[in-house]
Amino acid sequence: QVQLVQSGAEVRKPGASVKVSCRASGYTFTSYYMHWVRQAPGQGLEWMGIINLSGGGTNYAQKIQGRVTMTRDTSTSTVYMELSSLRSEDTAVYYCTREGVGSYGLDVWGQGTTVTVSS
């Protein structure tokens, strides 16, 4: 079945970086886009960015531009999201989620990865 499996929880100190992975299975990896969405404790959903899994092109939210990098490895069907210069406000659950070509929404979601930034 179609599945997105994310890496485990991370704890980082302010100023450090974190890299979260998302392994896809059950479908043709390069036929979709992948988004990253985060949710701070008790808050709503925040879009972080998108990567074209075929060509690797990216587009990031202005708020985190310059601190975020999304990459993919087509040989392992894995997408990575790296966030640098971490602040306490980056404490959140991070989700990878798939989007197909056309207006079909974000139809498959990873289980989420909790990133805690604390000194």
Place this chain on the structure above:
Amino acid sequence: QSVLTQPPSVSGAPGQRVTISCTGSSSNIGAGYDVHWYQQLPGTGPKLLIYGNNNRPSGVPDRISGSKSGTSASLAITGLQAEDEADYYCQSYDSSLSGSYVFGTGTKVTVL
């Protein structure tokens, strides 16, 4: 700060109908971009509920529907059930933010 505004909460008794509004602007919903809706049950990740304004993915009951008009969209739940108690988010695309996807502020549905 989200560019799509939703009411913080709505409530209804079992069997009733509730609606959730999603108000945008001329750079997102009003520009013709589609609206999608997601349900987030307590302690879980989001689930796609409506795509392309008014289409239900397989498995979503037909008592859930979506609509869009002008710069706003709406999600309706009829025959409200206890299992509908969750947070709901609208989502679209905004051309004024260097091509950003945007989520609504979220609405908590409470079944009385």
